[in-house]
Amino acid sequence: MKELAEFDPESCCGRAIRALPRLFGSFTLDQLDFALGGSGVDRSGGLRILEDRQFIRRDHGFNPANQMLYLATAKGLRWATLLEYLMTSPEALVKSPMHPAGRALIAALRHSGDHFSAADVEMPLRLPVGSLHAVLDMPLFIRVPTPSDPRFSLTSAGRSNAAILDNAWREMYEIIRTPSPIHPVTPSASTPAGPKSERANAQRSARQGGSHLAISTRGLARQFPARGRRKEAVQAVKGIDIDVRRGELLGFLGPNGAGKTTTMRMLATLLRPTAGEAVVAGCDLRKDPRGVRRRIGYVAQNSGSSDESTVEEELIIQGRIHGLSKDAARNRSDELTAQLGLVGLGKRLCKTLSGGQRRRLDIAMGLVHSPDLIFLDEPTTGLDPQSRARLWKHIRWMRSELGMTAFLTTHYLDEAEALCDRIVIMDEGEIIAEGTPDDLKATVSGDSLILRVPVECTETAAGIADQVEGSSELSASDGLIRMRVPRSGAVTPGLLRALEEAHIPAKSLQVNQPSLNDVFLKLTGHSLHENVFESQIGIPKTFSKMENSHA
Known part of the structure; x- marks a missing residue:
């Protein structure tokens, strides 16, 4: 027929x-x-x-x-x-x-x-x-x-x-x-x-022309010229190489000011590189930025929806901008509201949505044209734990059901470990480590052991702890002793016996397996959690590093 x-x-x-x-x-x-x-x-x-x-x-x-x-x-x-x-x-x-x-x-x-x-x-x-x-x-x-x-x-x-x-x-x-x-x-x-x-x-x-890579950069760099009181140019990104496989969920971590958002904005064609080359979703970043924009979705740190528009209006307008017919945009809007838990909210003004609902709307707007690759810039920042967990579910759904490639920046290490196939760590404009969460944690030698004793016993207890076979990274102050040991289960009983023989009471003993925060601490000299706190209270990054260097 x-x-x-x-x-x-x-x-x-x-x-x-x-x-x-x-x-x-x-x-x-x-x-x-x-x-x-x-x-x-x-x-x-x-x-x-x-x-x-x-x-x-x-x-x-x-x-x-x-x-x-x-x-x-x-x-x-x-x-x-x-x-x-x-x-x-x-x-x-x-x-x-x-x-x-x-x-x-x-x-x-x-x-x-x-x-x-x-x-x-x-x-x-x-x-x-x-x-x-x-x-x-x-x-x-x-x-x-x-x-x-x-x-x-x-x-x-x-x-x-x-x-x-x-x-x-x-x-x-x-x-x-x-x-x-x-x-x-x-x-x-x-x-x-x-x-x-x-x-x-x-x-x-x-x-993407048959390539197995969704993103490939070589020597990608961005320099901001001297301006105002700043007499020297700032090299925000220093010639980085990144390869992201199709269907991969990549986590991009780094302290504030490391160059993460600058890198993401370059890859999304929002900022022109000053050097290097990149292919994003099969299109040359410099020669075909329009082709890149057709094939990517971008969810910025701040909401891109208008307070005075309804959820349905935002999604339909976004679809029309990407070339969908009016009927196709409306159908796509209905499909995404069902998939992202926004059913019944189509006629609501965006300003009346909760934080989690508005963040899911941002993601829906990024998905309306079915992109090959989506950039998620700190998507769960400011959300309560329940909303974060729900958004995690939707991000996993994008990966498992749509086979979509996702490029994720986050300050939550548990989020990166739970969601990401691979993690890239950036500091001062350079890539300093990359690998799976397990591979990165394996670079940290041994378990973390935290012992609390009476303040007056700190020095003696530190001397005993220093005798533990294979111990490293020992620090002691105000009754708190931190160290790393290769096998915590084997050495802990002997350490407690030695303290007891020295008549030093152990107030508490905490053993932790290596975490991504330990990796971050080892590579950058400070915890990512500390960095986030410093940014929230307004401590400049340079001052924070100076404090660490004098500690």
Whole structure:
């Protein structure tokens, strides 16, 4: 049936859709013909299907030969991936889920029980009784009735083919029922369908020219010129190299003034680098900043919503700015409010929302155009623990269900450890460490041991503690002794016995496994928690470091 040609990878329309990943940027119908091997695309019916289904959209303007330009959409690439999967799968001899044979196989697969009659297949398909008798005569896929058993059953080949078609149909149905933004993409080779996050990564890989990296920087730097009383230029970011894999959730940590926000603003095209190069979401940061902006979402530290606008207005306006039609923007708004726990708040003014609700709205605004990559600049700052936990859940959802890459800055170390696959630590404009949370904690030697004794016994207790085998980083003052030991469980009993023999009462003993704060303390000379407190009460970073150097 011509109106269902997009479901058949071997139809002219299906072949045109499958050709989309081989086209880059804007293309003409002649270029689409060439990608099809010169066989041509139906300039009326086939083209209408591609546009009506939002697999392609018209670009602005014409080429030098005055030919209309078109762009592939994310929806078109996703459909192309499924058709290519059906076309190349060796077990899919019936390749269209909407072909009569394909529909019969799917209905037979979904039928409860190993055996079925023709009516069992015809009824769920809403077909006239007896209409599938001829279709079911497929010995390779379906065992035909015998005098002893008048029922049909699937062969192993039929079951495999049916499972492939059923999976593809479910994916296609999801695409049909879920409104998709139609921003342009830069496709590459199609990849087989798979779990949701893997499919999303495959689609993002296509838009990013097949690269496995969502962000790649080399020597990225930013210098602020001398201004006012500041006589010297400030090198805020000093030639950093960062690689972020697609689908990764990267945590970006550092003290205040380290250059985190400057780096994020450069990667989001809000600040121009003074040196270096970067590729973000498949686009060159310097040469194609508009391409970067089309493919990223950005959630700043402060809310970007207007006090006098409603939640629904903010999301629809954001969608329209990114090129969605009015209906598509409204549908996307409804979808995001459901996914981010904002149902029933669409008509509320933004100024009436709680802190957690407004932060979720900010994230929804960053996701409205289905970006490949989202930047989250301290997303949970100022939220109560319950709102933080809820926002964590939504960030995990973006990663697991959408396969999205996230670049997260935070001052909460528990947040970084709970959410991030990998952590990069920055200080004074330079990357000083990176790795998984466990890898970073492994760089801190031993467990932390904190012993409290009477103040007058501090010096004697410190001498005893210093005798513990493998002890390091010993400090003692005002009855508080801190040290690191390689195996706290093995040395603690001996230490307590030695204190008891010296008649020194141990008021308390606390043992901690290495934490990210210990890593931060080791690398920067101060705790991140201390740095946050200093920033809140207004202590300049330079003064804080001077205090630490004199301690």
